[in-house]
Amino acid sequence: MxxxxxxxxxxxxxxxxxxxxxxxxxxxxxxxxxxxxxxxxxxxxxxxxxxxxxxxxxxxxxxxxxxxxxxxxxxxxxxxxxxxxxxxxxxxxxxxxxxxxxxxxxxxxxxxxxxxxxxxxxxxxxxxxxxxxxxxxxxxxxxxxxxxxxxxxxxxxxxxxxxxxxxxxxxxxxxxxxxxxxxxxxxxxxxxxxxxxxxxxxxxSSLRTAELTKLLENTFRHVNIALVNELAMCARPLGVDIWEAVGAAATKPFGFMPFLPGPGVGGHCLPVDPSYLSWQVRRQLKHDVKFVSLANEINEHMPEYVVRRVAEGLRKELGMELAGARVLVLGLAYKRNTGDVRESPAVEVAGLLKERGARVRAVEPYAEPFLLPRDLLCVELTEDEVREADAVVVATDHDVFDYAMVERCASYVFDARNRCGTGTDRL
Ligand SMILES: NC(=O)c1ccc[n+]([C@@H]2O[C@H](COP(=O)([O-])OP(=O)(O)OC[C@H]3O[C@@H](n4cnc5c(N)ncnc54)[C@H](O)[C@@H]3O)[C@@H](O)[C@H]2O)c1
Known part of the structure; x- marks a missing residue:
């Protein structure tokens, strides 16, 4: 035995x-x-x-x-x-x-x-x-x-x-x-x-290859998001809906990978990792990784662009200035269905709206309250909140939000994530 x-x-x-x-x-x-x-x-x-x-x-x-x-x-x-x-x-x-x-x-x-x-x-x-x-x-x-x-x-x-x-x-x-x-x-x-x-x-084959592999993956994503963000800013004046164009391009079965525009990039990875790569290349090789610099510049500009579009939309749709307007920001996390607010462009959008004099309220169901900016009033998403807002900004498209209700009850919606109907003002 x-x-x-x-x-x-x-x-x-x-x-x-x-x-x-x-x-x-x-x-x-x-x-x-x-x-x-x-x-x-x-x-x-x-x-x-x-x-x-x-x-x-x-x-x-x-x-x-x-x-x-x-x-x-x-x-x-x-x-x-x-x-x-x-x-x-x-x-x-x-x-x-x-x-x-x-x-x-x-x-x-x-x-x-x-x-x-x-x-x-x-x-x-x-x-x-x-x-x-x-x-x-x-x-x-x-x-x-x-x-x-x-x-x-x-x-x-x-x-x-x-x-x-x-x-x-x-x-x-x-x-x-x-x-x-x-x-x-x-x-x-x-x-x-x-x-x-x-x-x-x-x-x-080496530690350095593994380290670079990760930075390559994240830089690839960062650069491609910046590309589509830049095109989003150009497409509108050209009379093109960027979301439709990306969707159409994505039907190509080879040589194209869809990336979506948005209010910027956040989290621990995209705003940070590519800069680790460019810092090391600059230090060791005295070379500027131009794609990283350009992608940083474009993606960092997106919250500002969103706020400008909200101000334009309010003026056009309601004849109202952003200063003094009540704005409801939906989603503060950097990513859908998560509570991660690190480096979140949605938080930056809310901050910039406040700086321009808007009375901002925000809905963020997932983030730990103590991680949110103290001076930002967080509320539940209700019909009353939406009706009382002059503008609703979809900054992060959590699945739990009732987008049909938002469209039905809001005076004006700016959708930075393409979650509402095509009649809505969007990125
Ligand atoms: N979050 C992501 O999606 C993701 C994905 C891939 C890679 N990464 C990378 O992984 C790493 C960790 O990221 P994260 O998102 O998990 O960070 P995190 O902030 O969520 O967690 C890190 C934890 O480490 C703890 N900590 C800090 N110093 C410590 C120490 N000396 N001893 C013990 N604990 C310590 C912190 O208190 C914290 O709880 C980062 O380099 C990040 O770039 C993150």
Whole structure:
């Protein structure tokens, strides 16, 4: 009779429990890892520990199930991750005055280093410029652990996250995952880890290739949105409806991919990531990535353009000036059906309307109230609110909004997302 010996449980530490880290931690716990989720934000850790998820894609039920199973525990204390086999770093990588701010990656690296033992694997997932993992993270890990990256020490990798919050079709599991390692052993370890988490891994030859792949994807999107935004501003005076033109072009089965115009770009990715790329290229190669500069210029101008169009529309439709008008802004998140207001152009539209003297009220059903501008009055979307507004601006097209009611009850609608009827004034 043989006795079955179960494989030892892999201990995973996820550093940074936000839009990227929390879904990974929960998924890994569901896949059988013992997960320690670490975050420096005490409030976030407290909420998670109580089964209260602040990320839309992770339901309270899923979170509670992995907490109850004992497979996920959350903490602010790095010591709780002692004995880790794999560590994935998913901390913010913002810009400060146009310059990459890697201080979160650095502090995470310093805190993780003393926990490393030979054979451990560390993967950076935060979006960043090519060279970061080797130039910034590697020395911190080596110095703090007393180990070298390599077959005898720890394995180091980079694997960009492609998560698309609110996307019901593509999620962490079924979206192919780019993986890379500092050497062949590291690549093997990184790939073996993600093979237990996602359906398909895509190995690339170097950390820098993986880092650039992510920036290429986001810059591609940023540039194409800027292109269609620029055309949207030109199409109207040319007597063309940009939405119809994009829809028609999208019927071409090859060589075209539709991107939609809007009030600008937001979130942690598009307004930030392409500038990581251009900063590094400027620093290292003394070259300006012109597409990024141009896309920034056009996309950053869009909130201003929306406000100008609202002012024109009010004057034309109601003979009214924007100053003093009551304007109801629908949606403040940067993206449909999410509550993420980081760098949101909708928030900027609301702010600019106020600056021009409009009496602004806003409807945002998903965002945490404490993340919204304090001086912005948030209300429910009701018939009375719509009737009492001089203008309604569709800034973010959450599915829960009743667009038919808005069209029926509003005096004037400016639709920056093409959700109302074709008779509505729109981008
Ligand atoms: N949000 C997205 O859709 C998305 C998609 C792909 C990639 N990314 C990238 O992933 C990274 C993380 O983004 P996010 O949206 O998850 O950020 P987030 O702000 O939602 O979460 C980051 C978390 O890290 C925590 N943190 C900061 N420093 C820490 C430290 N030293 N130790 C432990 N925790 C720390 C913060 O408190 C926060 O909870 C960024 O580089 C981003 O560009 C984001």
């Amino acid at each position: 043989s006795t079955a010996i179960s494989a030892p449980t892999t201990h995973l530490a996820v550093v940074g429990l936000g839009y990227v880290g929390l879904p990974l931690a929960v998924r890994a716990a569901e896949a059988g890892f013992l997960v320690t989720g670490l975050d420096t934000d005490e409030l976030r850790v407290k909420r998670l520990g109580a089964g209260d998820s602040y990320i839309e894609d992770i339901t309270g039920e899923r979170l509670i199930a992995v907490l109850d199973s004992g497979r996920l525990r959350v903490s602010t204390a790095y010591a709780d991750a002692a004995g880790l086999d794999v560590c994935v770093i998913t901390v913010p990588t913002p810009l400060r005055d146009g310059v990459p701010d890697l201080s979160y990656v650095e502090s995470a690296g310093r805190a993780v280093a003393p926990l490393l033992t030979p054979g451990a694997t560390v993967v950076l997932e935060s979006t960043t410029y090519p060279g970061t993992t080797e130039e910034i993270l590697l020395p911190l890990l080596e110095e703090g652990s007393g180990l070298r990256a390599g077959p005898e020490g720890f394995h180091l990798g980079y694997s960009p996250e492609r998560i698309d919050p609110g996307n019901a079709r593509w999620d962490l599991v079924n979206t192919p995952k780019i993986v890379s390692g500092i050497d062949d052993h590291a690549l093997e370890a990184v790939e073996a880890f993600y093979d237990r988490i996602v359906t398909r891994t895509v190995p690339v």
